Amino acid sequence: LAKTTQPISMDSYEGQEVNITCSHNNIATxxxxxxxxxxxxxxxxxxxxxxxxxxxxxVASLFIPADRKSSTLSLPRVSLSDTAVYxxxxxxxGAGSYQLTFGKGTKLSVIP
Amino acid sequence: DTAVSQTPKYLVTQMGNDKSIKCEQNLGHDTMYWYKQDSKKFLKIMFSYNNKELIINETVPNRFSPKSPDKAHLNLHINSLELGDSAVYFCASSQYGNTIYFGEGSWLTVV
Known part of the structure; x- marks a missing residue:
């Protein structure tokens, strides 16, 4: 079962790039x-x-390193309307067991 | 046109009652889901049907019974409602193994 971990919250100013990382150490092939x-x-x-x-x-970029044990969502130049939970x-x-595990979400607050 | 639609959006009911939430998708997907989001905003899968066949059945009280009359519909029936059942229930659909699309949620409050 793939388990994910992400930061609980992040703050950013408008216009900045925001990167939110999710860890998924036991991700399968x-x-x-x-x-x-x-x-x-x-x-x-x-x-x-x-x-x-x-x-x-x-709207975004997703970076996944070679080992795939983490991934980073990148939001360029955030605006107030990007305030949300990610x-x-x-x-x-694939065939067989089908697991769907959400992370606990990262609350992004964009500050003017 | 709403791709995944669920009704009702809001439901307030008393403990012990039986209620149903209906879900329909017009995306032609073969897989549908029910998720529960609690007060801490955790999204947990409850059930998943693929071509009307149950493929995921997480640890959910048997008071919850999903029914899929066809690939485009997945209804959730809840018997003997309890206070702890208060949550937002999301229906979702996908083509098996592909991106999941969510409905707008049904807010259930048990009093």
């Missing part, structure tokens, strides 16, 4: 890493997903 954003009173919203190295989309999810993709 076929596991993917996915990050979600959650605003109050809303469901988690998909941000980005990756398997190895680096993935970039229009969750890291590791899931197994």
């Amino acid at each position: 076929n596991d993917y890493i996915t990050w979600y954003q959650q605003f109050p009173s809303q469901g988690p919203r998909f941000i980005i997903q990756g398997y190895k190295t680096k993935v970039t989309n229009e 969750y890291c999810l590791v899931f197994f993709s």
Whole structure:
């Protein structure tokens, strides 16, 4: 069972780059890493997903080192609207046991 | 158009009652889930169905019974509600092994 660990909270000023790291020491070969954003009173919203190295989309980048025991979500130039809780999810993709373990979430507060 | 929709959004009920939360997805996915988010904001999976077959059944009281009439629907029925059942319940769906998409949540308050 892949277990994830991430910081409970982070603060950042507007315009700065924010990096949130998730540890997943026992990630398996076929596991993917996915990050979600959650605003109050809303469901988690998909941000980005990756398997190895680096993935970039229009809102974020995801860095995964070679050993895959951690991953870092990078949010460029955050704004007040990026204040939310960010969750890291590791899931197994393949036949057999199918585990879905969310991290406990990192509450990001963006300060003007 | 809402991809994963669940009803009701808010539900207040008394202890001992039986209630259901319905979920529908129009994404054509073959897998659906129920998650529970407690007051500490931890997201824990409860159940998962793939093509109407139960594939994940975490340690959940048997008062909770999921039902999947077809691939697009996964309902959650809760018997004999207890105070500790108060939480936000999220329905979600995915194509098996791929990105999971969540509904907006159902806020259950047991009084």
